[in-house]
Amino acid sequence: MAADVGIVIVYILVLVGMGLFGGRAVKGADDFAAADKKYGAPVIFASLAASYVGGGFSVGNAAEAFERGVGMTAALLGFGAVTVLVGKYVAPGVRRFAGVSSTGGIAAAAYGKGAGVLVGACGFLCCAGVVGAQMEGMGVTLHTLLGVSPTAGVLIGCGVVLIYSTVGGMGAVIAADMVQFFLLALGMPLLLFAALKRAGGIGAVLAATPPAFFDPVNGRSGAAFLSLFLTMALGEALVPPYTQRLLIGKDLRAASRGTVAAGLFSVPFFVITGLIGLAARALSVTDNAADAMPRLILTVLPVGVRGLVMAAMVSILLSAADGFLNGAAVSLVQDVIAPLCPSLSDKRRLLLLRAVNLLTGGAAVAAALLLPDVLGILTAAYACWSPLTVVPLAAALLGVRANDRTFFAAVFAGGAAALLWRALGSPLSVTGATVGTLANFLVFSLGARRCRKRRQELRLRAK
Template sequence: MNIIDMSVIILYLAIIAFVGLLGARRAKTSEDYIVAGRNLSFPMYFGCMAALTLGGAATIGTAKLGYQSGLSGMWFVTSQGIGLVLLSLFLAKKIFNLRVLTISEMLENRFSVEARLISSLVSITYTAMLTVTQIIGIGSVLKVWLGWNFTLSIIVAGGIVLFYTVLGGMWSVTMTDIVQFIVMSIGIFAVMLPMSLSKAGGWEGLHEKLPSTYFDLSVMGGADIFKSLLLYALGIVVGQDVWQRVFTARSLKTSRYGLIAAGGYSLMYAITVAIIGMCAFAVLPTITDPQNAFASMAITTLPPGVLGIVLAGVLSALMSTASGTLIASSTLIVNDIITRFWKRDMNEKRFLIISRLTTLSVGVFSMVCALWIQDILVALDIAFAVLSGALFFPIIFGFFWKRVTARAVFYSILISSVVILISLMMKGTTSIVPILYGLVTSCVTIVLFSYILRDSVKPTVNNEEEHNQKFHTL
């Protein structure tokens, strides 16, 4: 990059750091740090939800898939958009009325402390691995832009995100997400898409230069499309990072309509970035690593100054999701493990200190994992396979089936998690088998055990029926 583009990036990072500091001033209580005081209006909520969903994997990963397969590369992000809409239609009201901080806390209220513990471990694995994917994404683009080695890029990427997330929690994340959402939208839709199409000779030029299969939405194959829907649509529905954003909404109406709007935005983003990947293949068909398709296309296509704006947009997408998943991991550890099992009498000041230290620790751990894994889509597949396969049915049955028992939920999460991890080791992350095995195991276990194993410890109300009725009225 030339001095103009570098100046734009440096200015952008300085603005993000300043906005993050402003957010830190508002994080005075545990609810401020974890759910932004439950006070976000529709514009802020929508922007934050979209920024969370459309991170490094959405941008770098979809461009990679567009480069390799064409328009069908849109399915991975489109599936996330479908998940947001499903969440709005079927669960938003129930989630919003719970007034909890985590999915695991909900499972304890409905079932048992054991369900809370094991589900929190699964969710921590998911959110931490999502953080890893974003750091990998930032590292890969910094490597292409600045010529740094991957290790240095990862260290810089993790440091940027850690700085404002540790300081201000969800308020810093929210305020930086609004800036990042605006920059991301301008960079992708107003600059990168039209200039990429222009460089490739327009839509007609793409038809001339690319195989016809690149314009077929089903060319990825039914199995891969079905895998995307299972992994990402179901994963979004039961993801702690998404639920935590739902908790930040000021009202139920804001929550539901914001989710639908973010889902629609995801569809437009998926199509746009897939087309940019196709343009990259038309202009740069010899890229060694398709994961660098977006960054390489930007450097090749855009003039000085404009390149800096677009690259700031990519950084925005990556950083917004990384900070959201990072605070989600920290919340799970502090709320569902530390304060639940060890330090139950913490005051607000001590809670904030422990939350910041935990956020820092998770961030450092994620950076180490990013250096080890290095492939953004592999990390993403692991995260969503574990989450969707192990938690989808316990949460859905918990909301909609009164007969399900705490012991059934516990064994369902435990057994399905083991099955998924073994399947991932045996079949690999690209296989649809681990998620299918996990879902089937989870469903069969929870149904079977609900009929043959009754809970020995009843919920702490007059009787189990009263407890179930109280929960389901929400």
């Protein structure tokens, strides 16, 4: 076990070293946000894949499969489908926003300064919430794998991420993503292979699984499953760290191809982590669903390989946390503070970016220690994003023209519908975020249609 722990420690030290080394190239705010657009499709693919494969999409998926079956895995396919669609149809719209490096910048260019500030604020809240959820997952994971207390696990995980992301900015995050992608892409299939071998093959695992577990709706209503599917599909759509990957590609082709590849990669990855949960159940490695994946690692893998897969599991949590941490800092400083304080120098913006990075990490630690519900944190984070911003951002990138009044009317409708639905107790187990996103879409569509008719009338009068 000591050798395995040593592998994890070496991996953590490598990440810290990469951040400190990368920090030498960060001279200004644009360097911190990696706005120089130099990354090709393979880097976009690996970085984006490493970013979205967080605790909820891996450890959480395995836990859901362990406890309820394939429902979560099926719902997560919605995320992969939307990511492919974004890469195919939305990413090319980046050409309309030359020089922009954030979601707030897109909104400001399309709907005005106020819209950019609002999207920046929403992006900050969403990203900070996701970081908090990842940190709680880190505490549980390190507690199981290394035997440290959950509190110590949270502090270790957040400390590592804060060092390399605060010093090195987005450049260090992307460099770390390359290592993390390699580890998770290798480690999860290795774990599944070892688990299936121990259990007697895939047939034995499936035979030990209750028939109800193969029903995606198991324990849910049809409406509740559809809501879960849409939440997974849209909850993180176009969030700041993912959109940043679109904006930093060296050309449109790189951004589009990298995003499509990341979406396609998600399908086998989600299936693998779901099967890991079923294998953990078949082998009875634990009674606690949340511990299914880490307990399986400790049970079925030999020394050395176990250390590699332990590092892969740590990578899963760090890779999501670092991107969202950087996204939170960029959203607040570049999209909210800088537009409201236009005289802010580049040096001060860089200091603010690093300060916000640190403070957000501290807030994430507090959330992880004080709020025990990871899914609750993620749900709150998604509620700050998809009902308010996804539709207007997607429309801007697709070239749908609308004015600022349409934007704010859609945001108000989405937020009000989400809050009202939640106040009613989420009827039919449908989430407020789902209802809010639908309301936003309807109001924005009507407003965009009115704007188009108005433009047509003005052209006719001009003739």
